[in-house]
Amino acid sequence: MQIQAAFRTDEIRRTAPTPQDEMRAGMSYFHETIWKGVPKFLRRVDTALKNIGINQRVPHNAPLIQFSSWMGGDCDGNPRVTPEVTRDVCLLARMMAANLYFSQIEDLMFELSMWHCSDELRARADELQLSSKRDAKHYIEFWKQIPPNEPYRVILGYVRDKLYHTHERARQLLANGFSDIPEETAFTNIEQVTTRLLPLFDAI
Numbered sequence: 001m002q003i004q005a006a007f008r009t010d011e012i013r014r015t016a017p018t019p020q021d022e023m024r025a026g027m028s029y030f031h032e033t034i035w036k037g038v039p040k041f042l043r044r045v046d047t048a049l050k051n052i053g054i055n056q057r058v059p060h061n062a063p064l065i066q067f068s069s070w071m072g073g074d075c076d077g078n079p080r081v082t083p084e085v086t087r088d089v090c091l092l093a094r095m096m097a098a099n100l101y102f103s104q105i106e107d108l109m110f111e112l113s114m115w116h117c118s119d120e121l122r123a124r125a126d127e128l129q130l131s132s133k134r135d136a137k138h139y140i141e142f143w144k145q146i147p148p149n150e151p152y153r154v155i156l157g158y159v160r161d162k163l164y165h166t167h168e169r170a171r172q173l174l175a176n177g178f179s180d181i182p183e184e185t186a187f188t189n190i191e192q193v194t195t196r197l198l199p200l201f202d203a204i
Contacts, residue, residue, distance in 0.1 A: 019072045019081050023089045026071050027096045035100055038065060060194070060201070091174040098167035101193065105160045109142050112152035112200070121203050125151035128158045138164070152200055159196050162187050 017025075042064065046057050058064065072089025075081045117125075129148050139160075146153045166186040172179035187193055 019078070019085050020088055020092060023071045023092050026069065027093065030096075031100065034067065041065070060198070088174060091170045094170040095167050095174070098163045098170065098187075102160060102163045102167065105156050105163060106141060109153050109156045109160070112156065112204075113150060114152060115149045117151045118199075118203050121155070121199050122151050124199060125154040129154050152203075155196060155200060159193065161185075162192075 042058060072081060072086050126148065142157060146157050148154065162185065165181050169179045169181040169186045172181065
């Protein structure tokens with residue numbers, strides 16, 4: 001079936017791809033290669049270090065691999081790339097990144113059901129528990145308020161909420177140029193994400 005589809009697919013794209021199209025295609029490769037491949041590589045680095053007697057893991061923020069992209073940013077080489085196009089591409093990237101993290105967070109919510117945790121982690125969970133008093137019916141799983149005896153899920157639920165708002169705010173900005181979702185309810189940089197997740201990583 002796939003071979004037949006390939007033979008019957010036009011070899012020439014009849015409309016020129018936009019920078020936004022390039023971004024969408026590039027992010028599909030990102031998901032299938034970098035998103036899945038880099039964690040495996042870093043685990044292999046940890047194993048290699050352990051094999052030579054170094055029993056410390058590579059720090060999570062060690063810049064072993066860094067990425068950059070020209071998509072939507074080559075204003076000097078592509079006359080169709082305008083400031084508005086660059087803005088759209090950045091919003092698309094933010095939406096896609098939020099989706100990737102959202103999926104991983106939901107997977108962790110299934111796995112991390114434990115009640116036992118450090119005092120610091122429980123204090124963080126209790127603080128978040130008090131600030132969240134509503135059910136979230138737009139979620140398929142864990143849509144009811146998470147009980148306080150599941151501290152990992154409480155924190156992950158908070159991160160999931162912020163990721164959901166991050167995606168929706170970027171989607172609204174992309175579609176309409178404005179959003180009714182306050183910026184403070186969304187993530188605006190990766191440090192805000194890691195600040196919430198690192199205590200879970202350390203506790204585990």
